[in-house]
Amino acid sequence: MRWWGWGEEGHEVTLPDAAAAFLRDELGVDPAARSPHVSLEDVRLPDPALDGGGRERLATAAGGADKVRDDREARVAHAAGRSYPDLVRLRAGDGSSAPDAVIRPASAEAVEAVLAVCSEVGIAVVPFGGGTSVVGGVEPVRDGFSAAISLDLTGLDRVRSIDRVSLTATLEAGLFGPDAERQLAAEGLTLGHFPQSFEYSTVGGWVATRSAGQASTGYGRIDELVEGLRLVAPAGEVGGRALPASAAGPDLRELLMGSEGVLGVICEATLRVRPAPPVRRYEGWSFRSFAEGCDAFRTMEQADASPQVARLSDEEETRLALALAATGSRAERLGLRYLRMRGHERGCMAILGYEGDEDEVERRRQRAGAHLRAGGGLPLGRRPGEAWARTRYAGPYLRDELLERRLLVDTLETATSWSNLTALYTAAAEALRTTLAGRGTPPLVMCHVSHLYRSGASLYFTFLARQEEDALVQWSAAKTAASDAIVAAGGTITHHHAVGRDHARWMRAEVGETGIELIKAAKERLDPAGVMNPGKLIPPA
Ligand SMILES: Cc1cc2nc3c(=O)[nH]c(=O)nc-3n(C[C@H](O)[C@H](O)[C@H](O)COP(=O)(O)OP(=O)(O)OC[C@H]3O[C@@H](n4cnc5c(N)ncnc54)[C@H](O)[C@@H]3O)c2cc1C
Secondary structure, three states, rough: OOOOOOOOOOOOOOOOHHHHHHHHHHOOOOOOOOOOOOOOOHOOOOOOOOOOHHHHHHHHHHHOOHEEOHHHHHHHHHHOEEEEEEEEHHOOOOOOOOOOEEOOOOHHHHHHHHHHHHHHHEEEEEEEOOOOOOOOOOOOOOOOOOOOEEEOOOOOOOOOEEOOOOOOOEEEEEEEEEEHHHHOOOOEEEOOOOOOOOHHHHHHHEEEEEEEOOOOOOOOHHHHHHHEEEEEOOOOOEEEOOOOOOOOOOOOOHOOOOOOOOOOOOEEEEEOEEEEOEEEEEEEEEEHHHHHHHHHHHHHHHHHOOOOOEEEHHHHHHHHHHHHOOOHHHHHOOOOOHHHHHOOOOEEEEEEEEOOOHHHHHHHHHHHHHHHHHHHOOOEEEEHHHHHHOOOOHHHHHHHHHHHOOEEEEEEEEEHHHHHHHHHHHHHHHHHHHHHHOOOOOOOOEEOOEOOOOOEEEEEEEEEEEOOOOHHHHHHHHHHHHHHHHHOOOOOOOOOOOOOOOHHHHHEEEEHHHHHHHHHHHHHHHOOOOOOOOOOOOOOO
């Protein structure tokens, strides 16, 4: 992935004219203003703190000199994740968080040997999958250690086995989403885990962060798909054996999933897979208001009638989506007239995605459709659904272009019960609007519901504002206010982005002081030297 943004070199993205006009009108963004990133040569890096002896020992442990890199390109590529503040810093040439070296072992045994050297010498270890963390999860923090390495796990990239009878697959941690799906597809299978970061995130990263894919309503979050895993820690190996169910005491998988590299390295996971669906059908619906749509979604979910993908945008997100897609065509004009005639002109767009065999898709469409209609929903046909499916991974590429145009653009997410959803939505949106009100131009604060549960749902906010002089101070104020508001309103600090560094200070509110002590006790047992991903997940005292 390019060091300053999303995607690979050469993947060009241009902002559509309609989008540039919208940003000018709404946020007062000067269409000609540009803030390009510095060149790789101009990124400021700390001198490498790893001495020759340490480097050599790590190379031997990892399996050879070619497994260690400390060149500029490797260090910058592993200096940060892909959050807004990460990219603001990198684009401005701040590489101060770069690791001293990047180690890329190719087996669990080599991982174990590297952890032994780091524990003995006192080198901080940051497990690195795809590096798509948006919460500071992969940013090296030395925290008193002599040096910090990034442990790049993409060398562990094999499908170890597929059990077609039991419908499970054991995958190594460093497999990227597309590679995993390609190899499962060759066997007629799918995992069904498609986060928006799918192209550049890994199996190990998903499990370490309890990731949720875009089709999680139907297929489940990654934590629901883990049958067993293998975690290599400095003090030894621990894992949940791959079993469909067990009553043998507390479930260790639950402790290891979401451990974000602070307990050890997930080297492989046995995951529940399913036959790849022959039919995928995505459709659009409209609701008169977000509240009306949420209610219809709740009824559908509680009747066990939801499809695999179910997402509902609020009024503001719908307005932006329509503005960006505007072509002025006759079909579009007719569509808008239809919405107006039905009282949906300021409505909310929903996407429903059905996957399975022909009969199953049809049956579910009928059941879900009945609940959506009864809740005030208006079917819009396949076109909006297909447009969403076509562009489901496009957003992050566009973000680079928005950063270049000096926009603050970020997302945050939470979850709560259905009965508390409106209060949480209002509190978080209000906090973002108030802190980002800036000078004259109000921000755009948008939200969608995209992961449904019988008892509640997640809320996913996207916010845009004109970037101020000190972009990081501006971002931090908004993030803090929104996070405080989320916790005060009874939401979780994260539904799927994980904790990392950015959410750590809200962990006490999440699990309590005794809960923190329990996680610390597990860390002290598995990682006595405390080298594993310092500064993440566990809040400072
Ligand atoms: C544009 C964009 C869209 C995103 N969309 C989604 C989404 O739809 N759903 C979602 O859930 N998340 C999403 N994310 C967040 C991110 O992609 C997920 O957290 C993902 O699971 C991280 O995977 P990764 O391989 O990139 O892990 P990394 O970013 O490399 O690591 C994440 C954390 O896990 C630790 N880690 C990584 N691998 C291992 C391992 N093998 N063993 C132990 N610890 C490990 C790291 O130390 C770090 O703390 C998005 C991020 C971006 C930038």
